[in-house]
Amino acid sequence: MLKVDNLNKTFHTAAGDVHAVRNVSFNADNGEMVAIIGASGSGKSTLLALLGLLDAPDKGSIDLDGVELANLDSGGRTKYRSSQVGFVFQQFNLIPNLSARENVLLALEYSHWPKADRARRADEMLALVGLDGEKSRRRPARLSGGEQQRVAIARAFAAQPQLILADEPTGSLDKSTGQKIVALLRSAASTQGATVLVVTHDEKVASQADRRLEIDDGVLAEIA
């Protein structure tokens, strides 16, 4: 279970302080998919970076299954991120010179997944997203946008993380493919028992989530 309490992040710029995240608090259960909606510059990406341990908050706590993450140092965040956090990006961000299967294997390597079981796990995850067989040996450039996002989902879930952060996962896909990807995320979340946070500005995507949160000027609020 994810428990976020009174999270704050301020950037000090030449133009003045920017309060990107203000007193954000919310909970999300394992297997639950939560949508975070917000306009550009509302603080979505900053909140995602804090929750994904890519950045450290100024104040507040992030509790994931009883482990406090907000105060981890850089090394600790890297280690925890490799095993407990999965990312799905708008631009897929697959490593271009690796095949689909190698991209998934890379995540398993960083998470210190048992070496002997990595290949089986990679194949299992690729089969889960419908990319087993010949396509798993293709490099990203030879896959469609939807297929690349499927690989990204397989990569994000491969190490069985507790938290999946999806940043505009359908932003680069057509409507039909986008719906399939969201469905896949939802399915994987329940199958794997992971908490999925989807940042989106697409109401249709948000409507498929179990709960919806809206962030505006760094302040998060539940949408009924």
Add this chain to the structure above:
Amino acid sequence: MRSVGVVVILAVAIALSISMLIARDAVTTKINSVRASTGNTITVSPKGFYGYSGGGTPLTTAEVNDLLDLKNVTSVQESLSEELQSSQTSLKSPTPSGTLGGRFGNFGGGSGGSTGSDSSGTTFTIPVRIIGTNSPGNALVGGANGGGTEKLTSGTSFSPTSKSNVAIVGATMASKNKLKVGSTFTAYGKTVTVIGIYNSGSTFADSDVLMPLTSLQTLASASGQVTSATVVVNNVNNVTSVTKAINAKIGSKADVTSTEATTEAALAPLNSVKTISTYTLFGAVIGAAIILLLSMLMIVRERRREVGVLKALGAPNRSIIGQFIAESTTFTVLGAVVGFIIGAALSSPIASALVSSEGSTTPASGFVRGAGGFGGGGNGFTPPSGTRLPGGGLHATSVSNTLTTLHTSVGWSTLTYAFVFAVIIAALGSTVAAATIVRIRPAEVLRSE
């Protein structure tokens, strides 16, 4: 394509480094070789002695032998030079009288030598030179005796301590007098047997006759007398101190001249090439490092997102840095292999071009007192080949002729240096990549979405 470009540019820079390294090694070897064989001799002559024109009081064998006791002296080559008029020998000088002989000749007439006349009709004869030596094989070294190294073309030589009336004669002298091994000629009224014919590559020196020192001293009634001594020093760096020691010992009786300064002057072009190749070498290495450094900087910046993604996935900095170090090392190794092959192939022509260029701008000057004062003969001295030098610099000529002949080769030291340079280049290139990677924050990946 970009990787190929980086490797090609690196290969060119490394090829230049390698060729400069090889050229520098070749020049250094040549300099050391010349110093070891040429610059380590000191010529000792009776004070006021002026070549074959004479002058001064001869040194004694005892005085010269004392020089062997000096520190760092490895050997002393003694010689007695005698000039025989036609009345003293059956030999005829092969040296033509020529214009200079006509102008300066003052040896008087006779039927045995090479004769000529000046504008007033005065006839003269070129004398025959006989050199007594205790160092057959090196008797000509030192310049005063003609320069070069005698090489037997037939017969045998004599022992350093021989007292027999035997001689080895220069090829030119032998040809002029139709001498061969076993032939005889007369000198000071005695019969001398030819036991060998030599060729030194110098027309001047090949006109000489070499005899055992003791034999000539006896024939010429010059027992114990020496007109020239060549002191061989163990290391060119000790020449100055030994010169001082000789001056302190017999400086009042002898003129002491070392070849050190003149050797350095003759080697100046090679030293210039060495300096140029050294600077170019470091310039090329630094250039290669900068090329790789900028290339890696460009590659890392272009792959900033990829680095951010890897960090987001949990990759530690060392893992990502290791990946880029592997890439820069691969570039360097490929560039080094191609560059080494090109550099090795180009090193010889580049070294030759550098030496030729320097040689043409810095003419070698004659060194070691030559056979100046010789009373005529020929139309001026012409060295065996190469540059005409003033002052009869025979020895200098033989050195300068070999300076432009460089042997380039790839040795273990070159390979070691090349490896070290490649490591330096790769390390510099990787350092920049590493520093840039460390600064990339994974959160930037999200912000740039």
